[in-house]
Amino acid sequence: MIVLGLTGSIGMGKSTTATLFAEEGVPVFDADAAVAQMYLPGGEAVPLIEHAFPGCTSDSAGVDRVKLSAVLQADPAKFETLNAIVHPLVGAARRRFFHEAEQSGAEIVVLDVPLLFETGQHDQVHHVVVVSAPEAVQRERVLAREGMSVDKFEAILARQTPDAEKRSRADHVIDTSQGVEFARNQVRALLDQLNTDGDAS
Numbered sequence: 001m002i003v004l005g006l007t008g009s010i011g012m013g014k015s016t017t018a019t020l021f022a023e024e025g026v027p028v029f030d031a032d033a034a035v036a037q038m039y040l041p042g043g044e045a046v047p048l049i050e051h052a053f054p055g056c057t058s059d060s061a062g063v064d065r066v067k068l069s070a071v072l073q074a075d076p077a078k079f080e081t082l083n084a085i086v087h088p089l090v091g092a093a094r095r096r097f098f099h100e101a102e103q104s105g106a107e108i109v110v111l112d113v114p115l116l117f118e119t120g121q122h123d124q125v126h127h128v129v130v131v132s133a134p135e136a137v138q139r140e141r142v143l144a145r146e147g148m149s150v151d152k153f154e155a156i157l158a159r160q161t162p163d164a165e166k167r168s169r170a171d172h173v174i175d176t177s178q179g180v181e182f183a184r185n186q187v188r189a190l191l192d193q194l195n196t197d198g199d200a201s
Helices: 014-023 031-039 046-052 065-074 076-104 135-143 150-158 163-169 180-197
Strands: 002-007 028-030 108-112 127-132 172-175
Touching: 002 014, 014 028, 014 108, 014 127, 014 180, 028 031, 028 076, 031 046, 031 076, 031 108, 046 076, 065 076, 076 108, 108 180, 127 163, 127 180, 135 150, 172 180
Parallel strands: 002 108, 002 127, 028 108, 127 172
Antiparallel strands: none
8 A cells, every 4th residue: 555645834735635635536644634633522632632731622612722822832842742642642543544544445545744744754654745836825825814924824834844845855746836627637647657656665
């Protein structure tokens, strides 16, 4: 089974590209979606986060992302504490995903991981696929999001490996700057190439 590690900086179109892989029938493990599930009321991350970040959860809402984000922005060193809680839980969910994909006979799977390089997970996949777009396109997309500010955008970028470095370390780059169909064609071409090669080397 060939494992693709899909990553890309904020605003590059990674989530859309992950959907394109899924639409081609490729199982996709979305790390962000897994975390979102764990943050819901009754989720396995909730009591652990409440213990480490008192007041950032509630019985009705689970993890309050706004409060948690405020704590992390005030003290970025606490990201290490959060990561120590979340990463093992995501790892367990990922192992369940692999088991189910193998049982279904999948030949290619995608791990959608925003911090693929930052967490060292690029060493655990066969091919790294980086989603990219010009800086001006990225900035326009992100700043159009509700609740986003320049300061918040810059803070997020500071925690991410620069796009140029990601592209230089990638096995494949998907350019999303010219719309969905342009990206879809690249996804299909990549899958055709991998199916033709027939190996994960």
